[in-house]
Amino acid sequence: MKRNHFIIAALFTISTLVISCKSSSEATTEKTVRSEQKRGGDRPNLETIFTQMDANKDGKISKSEAKGPLSKSFSTIDANEDGYISKEELKKAPKPSGQQRPRN
The missing domain is CATH 1.10.238.10 (EF-hand)
Known part of the structure; x- marks a missing residue:
């Protein structure tokens, strides 16, 4: 029973980290695109x-x-x-x- 709780907690933690990293990457990409547009890159x-x-x-x-x-x-x-x-x-x-x- 404790092992199942541990596995569920580990999966939850890993999925939270993956989602967090993806969101951060998308935000960085969006900022870069806006910055290039301001400089006339687009x-x-x-x-x-x-x-x-x-x-x-x-x-x-x-x-x-x-x-x-x-x-x-x-x-x-x-x-x-x-x-x-x-x-x-x-x-x-x-x-x-x-x-x-x-x-x-």
Whole structure:
């Protein structure tokens, strides 16, 4: 009888440790992903950019719809100077250098 209690207690302890380690690992992974996104490690793809910025869903991004770095380099990306950025123009756009301003 004492042996059964010991085995049950040991199994309970082991399962608790395994669950605890898994939760800790998942939390660490989630923090790492969020940290990389803040640093720009996970840049949005072409479709995501258009989904987020093309407010009137006309398949083009106007100067008023553009946000962030896209807004700052709008005239450079708008190769045909029609006042809109198409998906094709965005594909051909120069990639960001990856250098960020120093934080104060």
